[in-house]
Amino acid sequence: MDCPESETPLEWMLLTTEVVEDIETAIKMLRWYTYRWRVEDYHKIFKSGCKCERYRLAAEGMKPLLGFLSICAVELLQVTYLHRNQPDAPAVEILSPVQIQVLSARFPKRTAVLTIAWAVESVAYLGGYLEHRRKSPIGIQVLWRGWSNLHDLCQGWLLAKNHT
DSSP states (O other): OOOOTTSOOOOOOOOOSSOOOSHHHHHHHHHHHHTHHHHHHHHHIIIIISOGGGOOOOHHHHHHHHHHHHHHHHHHHHHHHHHHHOTTSBGGGTSOHHHHHHHHHHOGGGOSSOBHHHHHHHHHHHTTOOGGGTTSOOOHHHHHHHHHHHHHHHHHHHHHHHTO
């Protein structure tokens, strides 16, 4: 985009420790920089959603917990990314068949088309997302609570199914 005549054009400089001697390497560095936002999102999910800082365990106890929470954070990052970029993709890309059954049973009126958007919104409702706030984006804490509640509901679903 051209700068208006009355304004001074902006110049951007990306600092890196990598050696950049050609345009291909410069493009690669720019692509790497774009990944920064996913890393930021991951840390937000890890800290705000998973609340990893609230646990106070001895060092040996923290290692497996942080490993588990890291996997949860990556899954939630994937879900939020797909919700933003592929909301009409099938829900089976992010949910297991049991999770779909549970959400369909819990929200029978919402079970029209089983898309990623449907799945994320249903999980958000489990986490306390309010209907009147539909225009506001689904927050990571609500999604984390919903994901946790869905896990518990699925365990109950499977237990009930196995005991009938």
